[in-house]
Amino acid sequence: xxxxxxxxxxxxxxxxxxxxxxxxxxxxxxxxxxxxxxxxxxxxxxxxxxxxxxxxxxxxxxxxxxxxxxxxxxxxxxxxxxxxxxxxxxxxxxxxxxxxxxxxxxxxxxxxxxxxxxxxxxxxxxxxxxxxxxxxxxxxxxxxxxxxxxxxxxxxxxxxxxxxxxxxxxxxxxxxxxxxxxxxxxxxxxxxxxxxxxxxxxxxxxxxxxxxxxxxxxxxxxxxxxxxxxxxxxxxxxxxxxxxxxxxxxxxxxxxxxxxxxxxxxxxxxxxxxxxxxxxxxxxxxxxxxxxxxxxxxxxxxxxxxxxxxxxxxxxxxxxxxxxxxxxxxxxxxxxxxxx
Ligand code: NAD
Ligand code: UFG
Numbered sequence: 001x002x003x004x005x006x007x008x009x010x011x012x013x014x015x016x017x018x019x020x021x022x023x024x025x026x027x028x029x030x031x032x033x034x035x036x037x038x039x040x041x042x043x044x045x046x047x048x049x050x051x052x053x054x055x056x057x058x059x060x061x062x063x064x065x066x067x068x069x070x071x072x073x074x075x076x077x078x079x080x081x082x083x084x085x086x087x088x089x090x091x092x093x094x095x096x097x098x099x100x101x102x103x104x105x106x107x108x109x110x111x112x113x114x115x116x117x118x119x120x121x122x123x124x125x126x127x128x129x130x131x132x133x134x135x136x137x138x139x140x141x142x143x144x145x146x147x148x149x150x151x152x153x154x155x156x157x158x159x160x161x162x163x164x165x166x167x168x169x170x171x172x173x174x175x176x177x178x179x180x181x182x183x184x185x186x187x188x189x190x191x192x193x194x195x196x197x198x199x200x201x202x203x204x205x206x207x208x209x210x211x212x213x214x215x216x217x218x219x220x221x222x223x224x225x226x227x228x229x230x231x232x233x234x235x236x237x238x239x240x241x242x243x244x245x246x247x248x249x250x251x252x253x254x255x256x257x258x259x260x261x262x263x264x265x266x267x268x269x270x271x272x273x274x275x276x277x278x279x280x281x282x283x284x285x286x287x288x289x290x291x292x293x294x295x296x297x298x299x300x301x302x303x304x305x306x307x308x309x310x311x312x313x314x315x316x317x318x319x320x321x322x323x324x325x326x327x328x329x330x331x332x333x334x335x336x337x338x339x340x
């Protein structure tokens with residue numbers, strides 16, 4: 001059985017990916033410092049899969065601590081999710097973002113070299129692309145000038161991984177550029193569990209729908225889009241998880257040292273469309289007001305999915321309705337999120 005080290009594996013996307021890996025016959029070792037996730041995720045994973053995954057509460061930046069994981073387990077490949085991801089926070093504490101996101105990646109790569117682990121899948125983001133004029137973004141679209149330190153860490157890590165693979169021909173890298181991951185596991189046992197007031201649309205809508213927050217502010221309705229609100233390519237987290245399994249399988253057979261794939265649906269959904277779909281899922285109106293634009297937002301962002309489809313055989317199965325209904329189930333079953 002092939003063993004995958006999943007860093008950040010108790011986080012939102014990581015935990016869903018652990019399920020897909022397990023369903024596809026992989027053994028999983030999770031490393032997470034719980035800076036943005038909770039131990040309870042391990043219990044939920046056990047309920048869903050029937051397995052208790054090996055878990056290390058370790059900061060990936062701590063190379064010596066992380067070495068223990070490589071010594072105690074025969075790791076075959078790595079999926080590196082561990083990182084900080086809040087755009088606004090990254091503007092306030094840029095050094096923390098650069099040191100955590102880049103430091104953890106370098107630490108993982110050093111240990112991959114030390115222990116002859118060759119394949120790594122990295123969580124990149126559509127944020128590395130340029131302006132809305134280029135949509136749909138293909139993997140060849142020009143990389144843009146990022147508007148925040150979080151985005152730059154993704155941009156820089158992509159470059160670091162290219163250099164790493166160039167210097168050592170045994171290494172194979174897969175950069176997955178996610179669009180907007182949303183939704184939750186169908187069991188309602190796992191989902192996005194942000195600390196504090198959410199920054200992102202779906203967790204915010206869920207909390208307004210559930211009554212924990214009062215009102216959604218729609219950030220701008222004067223964009224050059226059909227209803228004036230921004231278009232995003234929302235992708236169900238369960239589809240996204242499946243994309244990682246495809247990426248691992250692809251790395252086993254490819255000769256290319258670096259491969260890049262968009263993971264999205266190829267479809268743009270506006271903020272108001274997302275809100276309407278959520279209202280349908282929860283069965284009642286969701287209070288909202290139109291506010292000013294949020295700084296740094298681009299009008300339109302969606303993926304070209306052709307390459308992922310042709311080369312990885314990846315095609316998202318779920319649409320906006322399933323994304324909303326799974327979010328709503330998660331919200332109603334866990335109105336206060338998971339316990340610490
Ligand atoms: P998340 O915060 O839920 O998961 C990240 C996990 O990494 C958390 O459990 C956190 O505790 C852990 N972590 C952070 N720094 C660590 C460190 N130094 N050592 C060990 N663990 C550490 O976020 P997510 O939404 O699951 O995102 C996973 C990855 O995907 C991140 O790299 C993120 O930047 C990237 N990504 C996310 C989105 C999105 O919208 N959710 C979009 C594009 C890319
Ligand atoms: N929005 C609102 N009100 C809110 C929250 C969001 O109207 O309370 C709008 C935003 O203006 C945007 C859309 O909903 O038009 C989606 O916003 P999110 O914050 O959910 O997502 P973003 O597209 O801004 O950002 C996401 C990830 C980033 C990643 C980026 C590009 O959060 O990490 O996609 O991949 F960098």
